[in-house]
Amino acid sequence: MISFQNVSKIYNSHSVALENINLSINPNEFVSIVGRNGAGKSTLIKLLIGEEKPSKGRVIFGPYEVNKLKPQELPDLRRQIGIVFQDYRLLPMNNAYENIAFALEVEGRAQSEIEEFVPQVLDMVGLTQRAYNFPHELSGGEKQRVAIARAMIHRPAVVVADEPTGNLDPLHAAEIVKLLIKINELGTTVILVTHNKDVVNSLHRRVISLDNGKIIRDEEKGKYMLA
Amino acid sequence: MITNLYRIIKYGIQGFFRNGWASVSALLVIMLALFVFLALIIFNVLTVNALNVLRDKIDISVYFQPDVSEEDITKVRQSLESLKEIKSIQYISRNEALALFQERHKNDETISKAISVLDDNPLSASLNIKANDPRDYPVIASYLNNENLKNLIDQVNYNQNQLVINRLAKILETGGKIGLGLTVILSLVAIFVTLNTIILAIYSTKDEISIMRLVGASNKFIRGPYIIQGALYGVSAAILSLILMAPLIYLSSPYVKILMPEMNLQGYFYGNLLKLFGYQLLFGITLGAVSSAIAVRKYLKI
Numbered sequence A: 001m002i003s004f005q006n007v008s009k010i011y012n013s014h015s016v017a018l019e020n021i022n023l024s025i026n027p028n029e030f031v032s033i034v035g036r037n038g039a040g041k042s043t044l045i046k047l048l049i050g051e052e053k054p055s056k057g058r059v060i061f062g063p064y065e066v067n068k069l070k071p072q073e074l075p076d077l078r079r080q081i082g083i084v085f086q087d088y089r090l091l092p093m094n095n096a097y098e099n100i101a102f103a104l105e106v107e108g109r110a111q112s113e114i115e116e117f118v119p120q121v122l123d124m125v126g127l128t129q130r131a132y133n134f135p136h137e138l139s140g141g142e143k144q145r146v147a148i149a150r151a152m153i154h155r156p157a158v159v160v161a162d163e164p165t166g167n168l169d170p171l172h173a174a175e176i177v178k179l180l181i182k183i184n185e186l187g188t189t190v191i192l193v194t195h196n197k198d199v200v201n202s203l204h205r206r207v208i209s210l211d212n213g214k215i216i217r218d219e220e221k222g223k224y225m226l227a
Numbered sequence B: 001m002i003t004n005l006y007r008i009i010k011y012g013i014q015g016f017f018r019n020g021w022a023s024v025s026a027l028l029v030i031m032l033a034l035f036v037f038l039a040l041i042i043f044n045v046l047t048v049n050a051l052n053v054l055r056d057k058i059d060i061s062v063y064f065q066p067d068v069s070e071e072d073i074t075k076v077r078q079s080l081e082s083l084k085e086i087k088s089i090q091y092i093s094r095n096e097a098l099a100l101f102q103e104r105h106k107n108d109e110t111i112s113k114a115i116s117v118l119d120d121n122p123l124s125a126s127l128n129i130k131a132n133d134p135r136d137y138p139v140i141a142s143y144l145n146n147e148n149l150k151n152l153i154d155q156v157n158y159n160q161n162q163l164v165i166n167r168l169a170k171i172l173e174t175g176g177k178i179g180l181g182l183t184v185i186l187s188l189v190a191i192f193v194t195l196n197t198i199i200l201a202i203y204s205t206k207d208e209i210s211i212m213r214l215v216g217a218s219n220k221f222i223r224g225p226y227i228i229q230g231a232l233y234g235v236s237a238a239i240l241s242l243i244l245m246a247p248l249i250y251l252s253s254p255y256v257k258i259l260m261p262e263m264n265l266q267g268y269f270y271g272n273l274l275k276l277f278g279y280q281l282l283f284g285i286t287l288g289a290v291s292s293a294i295a296v297r298k299y300l301k302i
Helices: A041-048 A071-078 A096-105 A111-124 A140-152 A170-185 A197-203 B002-018 B021-057 B070-081 B094-104 B109-117 B134-144 B158-203 B206-215 B219-259 B265-271 B273-297
Strands: A002-012 A015-025 A030-035 A056-061 A081-085 A158-162 A189-194 A206-211 A214-219 B060-064 B086-092 B126-131 B153-156
Touching: A002 A041, A015 A041, A015 A214, A030 A041, A030 A170, A030 A197, A041 A056, A041 A158, A041 A189, A071 A081, A071 B206, A071 B219, A081 A140, A096 A111, A096 A140, A096 B206, A111 A140, A140 A158, A140 A170, A158 A170, A170 A189, A170 A197, A189 A197, B002 B021, B002 B219, B021 B158, B021 B219, B021 B265, B021 B273, B060 B070, B060 B134, B070 B086, B070 B126, B086 B094, B094 B109, B126 B134, B134 B153, B134 B158, B158 B206, B158 B219, B158 B273, B206 B219, B219 B265, B219 B273, B265 B273
Parallel strands: A030 A189, A030 A206, A081 A158, A158 A189
Antiparallel strands: A002 A015, A002 A056, A206 A214, B060 B126, B060 B153, B086 B126
16 A cells, blocks of 8 residues: 655655655555654655655555645645644634634534534544643643544544654553554554653554664564664 | 646745745835835826826916996907817906906005095906916917907906916926826836846745756746736835824825815725726736846846
8 A cells, every 4th residue: 555666765866765665555554664864754744744845656555646746736645644733733722623624624524524523533532521721821742642643533544643643651651552553443554653662562463663764674563673 | 738827826825925035025025116106196186187287277368447337348359268278267357357356455554445435446457367378378378469459448468477487387297207207217216126137036945946947847837927927016005004194195195285276185085996906906906016037037047
């Protein structure tokens, strides 16, 4: 479903973010991508969602050849992907309900669907009581749950979580990971980019390790190892 | 489609109310721009009015020899009326001239007495001629200097007033040009300042724009609410600028009346309130919406 074919991203001769990456991710997989800062994890995600273009190689996502998409074709691609960021990236002027509903609104979904699905998803992430709070009124863990709800409400094929637990304490981090597992069990591919050793080791799923822009390890049921 | 339009309008209105200080500053700047625009409209109305009043005061008077018959004067008048440069001709007979003269000097005993001792009316019949354009007076004057009319006409006062008339014509023309130039320059300044303020206001929401892009919002869906918001700034600014102008009109109206007795500024303002509001709306909405569209373009490339 997702494949990177001979992908390199070179900013300049001193800065090579990714070098000759080949990997593929199958439907319904739960993949962790680990590596040090600057290993190329975030670049990998940016290439997948079309935020940046590879210097070489092809990035395939379902029917899309992402590296060839024009700016006006990106919204369609991104509606197939749910994205969760370390810094939440919620719309500050919109409350939790509106932030989640936004993902359906951009697709042009009917108001009746929004009214049906948003409360369900709020319930799933345990935020029914906080529906009308604005992001600045929510804790970090709550914000991240809103972000996850927004990433999954439109039933995307893939949920990409880029360091979703980076700003959270272990308890809240565990909650977020539990939610991601639940999303994966519902049939969605999950790509988790993380630094968090405990999280990765507790998952017992596929782990791809990056170092200096190269894949150094790709194991089914892997562990967090950087060397 | 309709759902999307509804959502774009909803987000536009929501942004207008939730953006706080960014909204207030953009609104104030557009309001100032509209205020300048409104002041320029009123300034132009005043200048045009002043020019018309001045223009109306310029004329050529033709004084006939005392022995010229009314019939001959009518002939001259008819021949003048065929000139396309001429707007109006007023005939003042000798008796009318005398009556006017007496009326004008009724408080001056010496003159009144002097007239009463005269047997004959010493005044000439005259034609008061107004041209459509002040620049046409030389043409009319040269027509009147024609040989055939020489023995009928005592004097044409244009020659004495020529300098003043030409100078007035120049002043009128320059006044109009300066008004137009000012309008263009100040409007450009207002547009530029507004554009910059809105770019700054939208700059503060550039992260939101990138979030919307990443969630899969199309450019239309992102741009739409900003344009609606810009238009709302325009509508509110139009209303506010008129409210701000009202007391100024009230205060300045008496002074304008001293300078131009024919001009009722307050009457003009309230008589044309709807039209002025229409201009303000049109200019405000265009300024707000176009500035927003230009400003948001910058951030739609992620």
